[in-house]
Amino acid sequence: xAQNRRVAVTGLGVVSSVxxxxxxxxxxxxxxxxxxxxxxxxxxxxxxxxxxxxxxxxSVFDFLDDxxxxxxxxxxxxxxxxxxxxxxxxxxxxxxxxxxxxGVILGTVFGEKGMEHSLEVAAQRKPxxxxxxxxxxxxxxxxxSNVAAYFSLSGRNSVIPAACAAGNYxxxxxxxxxxxxxxxxxxxxxxxxxxKAAFYxxxxxxxxxxxxxxxxxxxxxxxxxxxGSAILFLETVDSALKRGAHIYAExxxxxxxxxxxxxxxxSQQGIEKCIVKAxxxxxxxxxxxxxxxxxxxxxxSNDRTECAAIKRIFPGYKSIPVSSIKSMLxxxxxxxxxxEAVACCLSLEKGIIPPTINFRTTDKxxxxxxxxxxxxxxxxxxxxxNGFAFGGNNCCVVFKKWGK
Numbered sequence: 001x002a003q004n005r006r007v008a009v010t011g012l013g014v015v016s017s018v019x020x021x022x023x024x025x026x027x028x029x030x031x032x033x034x035x036x037x038x039x040x041x042x043x044x045x046x047x048x049x050x051x052x053x054x055x056x057x058x059s060v061f062d063f064l065d066d067x068x069x070x071x072x073x074x075x076x077x078x079x080x081x082x083x084x085x086x087x088x089x090x091x092x093x094x095x096x097x098x099x100x101x102x103g104v105i106l107g108t109v110f111g112e113k114g115m116e117h118s119l120e121v122a123a124q125r126k127p128x129x130x131x132x133x134x135x136x137x138x139x140x141x142x143x144x145s146n147v148a149a150y151f152s153l154s155g156r157n158s159v160i161p162a163a164c165a166a167g168n169y170x171x172x173x174x175x176x177x178x179x180x181x182x183x184x185x186x187x188x189x190x191x192x193x194x195x196k197a198a199f200y201x202x203x204x205x206x207x208x209x210x211x212x213x214x215x216x217x218x219x220x221x222x223x224x225x226x227x228g229s230a231i232l233f234l235e236t237v238d239s240a241l242k243r244g245a246h247i248y249a250e251x252x253x254x255x256x257x258x259x260x261x262x263x264x265x266x267s268q269q270g271i272e273k274c275i276v277k278a279x280x281x282x283x284x285x286x287x288x289x290x291x292x293x294x295x296x297x298x299x300x301s302n303d304r305t306e307c308a309a310i311k312r313i314f315p316g317y318k319s320i321p322v323s324s325i326k327s328m329l330x331x332x333x334x335x336x337x338x339x340e341a342v343a344c345c346l347s348l349e350k351g352i353i354p355p356t357i358n359f360r361t362t363d364k365x366x367x368x369x370x371x372x373x374x375x376x377x378x379x380x381x382x383x384x385x386n387g388f389a390f391g392g393n394n395c396c397v398v399f400k401k402w403g404k
Contacts, residue, residue: 005179008402010245011090011233012342013082013189017053017226017329020062021085026346029354030375034328036212036224042196049208053226053330054194069150073112076146078229078335079191083147086187090233091245094151103156103183105174106144106231107166107190109334110198111159143191155183163389164295164331166190167230167338168397172254174234175397184235189338191229198333199225205264207299213331215296215324215356216303216370218363223297226330230338232345247402248345252382253281259392266302266388271309274394278384279313282398286314290380291353293340294370295388296324297331306386307366321378323371327357337387341397344383348401351379 014021017035018028028035035053044050060069060077069080083104087094139145141159148157156177162169167190174188192198202208202225209222240247255277259270279286295306311317325343326332332339347353352375359372381401388394 005181006237007175007178007234007251008237008240009232009248009251009345010235010240011086011092012248012345013085013089014228014230014339014342015055015058015078015082016228016339017055020058022089022342022346025342029325029328029343030352032328032355032357032373032375034357035226036330041194047203048210049203049224051211052194052224053332055227072146073142074193075108075112075191076143078193079106079143079147079231080150082189082191082229082231083151083187086231086233087151092185092233098184099152100154101184102153103174103177103186104144104148104153105156105158105160105170105177105186105188106147107160107162107170107334107338108143109161109163109166109192110195111140112138112142147187161334162393162395163391164333164336165387165389165393165395166334167336167341168254168385168387168395171232171251171338171341171397172256172395175251175254178234178236184239186234187231188234189229189231190334192227192333192335194225194227209298212358213298213327214358214360215294215298215327216307216363216366216368217359218361220298220300220303222299223326224330226332228329228332228335228339230335230342232338232341249348249399250402252284252398252400254278254395254397255281257394259394261392264390266305267392268305268308270392270394271306271388272313274396275309275313275384278396278398284382284398287316289314289320289382289384290378291347291383292320292322293344293383293385294322294324295386296326296356298326302388304365306388307368310368318367318369320369321353321371321376322368323354323356325354337385337395341385341399344385344399348380348383348399351377353378353380
């Protein structure tokens with residue numbers, strides 16, 4: 001087992017409500033552009049919330065001339081396009097990949113469960129009209145399987161349904177597999193589409209804001225839902241250097257914890273354990289973190305608990321920028337921390353921290369430096385990416401600016 005192998009990020013692919021592709025995405029979040037618009041994919045008249053971060057104008061044919069991909073569910077389409085963009089960005093030619101040593105490790109919350117309704121309707125009317133694509137799109141592992149099938153990647157393949165920390169969980173697992181030598185490289189990240197089930201559920205939990213997401217603001221009213229996908233292409237540092245690849249960042253380590261306490265209420269102790277484990281694994285002291293990409297959902301409980309944990313672990317917390325791009329994208333569920341991982345890598349490379357928009361009033365319980373409303377230039381070397389989830393599934397990943 002080659003436990004000492006270092007892991008680099010050499011490709012970034014993203015589909016989001018503020019842009020498709022890393023350049024459009026970064027242009028938007030670094031300029032504080034919001035992707036929140038009135039929901040168009042289904043009727044919201046029964047609820048108080050009518051806004052979310054839907055991906056607009058998405059078509060697989062803008063990237064791939066493949067009718068088979070167009071027949072897949074929206075979530076698989078997001079994941080395939082994000083993977084395509086990440087592979088293209090990495091500069092790794094598919095014909096040179098050892099496909100049996102290339103993994104696909106993805107996370108999701110809702111998978112393609114939206115297809116279940118189509119199956120039910122088809123079964124009630126004419127069972128013989130149920131299509132192969134409908135059946136294939138209803139399997140829980142269909143997202144990673146569809147990505148692997150499209151690119152003919154026969155290495156380790158997994159879907160990690162770790163709720164809203166699924167993106168970080170997937171990146172961490174892929175990191176382990178590459179570090180150990182089980183894989184040479186991997187497509188790692190997560191994808192979630194704008195699901196009716198998610199919208200109905202979060203409304204029933206009274207967790208939704210009516211129109212805008214305001215992380216850390218005293219008058220925050222809750223989260224907004226979003227959709228999207230982000231994939232990181234990971235490989236060993238040695239491999240990246242050998243082929244002269246552009247390295248966005250190095251992954252130093254991660255931390256995992258489970259609150260083992262409550263399905264929806266976050267635990268400060270659980271979050272603290274996760275952050276501490278991530279720092280220890282990475283060999284990083286609490287004074288070496290230059291930026292924290294917050295989970296920052298905009299709910300009263302989550303923001304207060306996350307800030308309390310940060311303040312306890314980082315004595316000089318007021319000097320550490322802590323921003324939430326969910327203020328612009330909404331909460332993209334399983335995809336959230338993988339989209340935020342892309343933002344972390346680009347922040348390290350460009351020396352710019354994306355803002356928390358919609359911030360107006362300071363909350364003394366959330367008195368972190370949330371980079372209010374406007375991006376900030378700063379030379380940052382180490383970033384902590386926070387991802388917390390229902391069920392108390394926590395995962396934090398540490399990224400470092402590339403330097404030999």
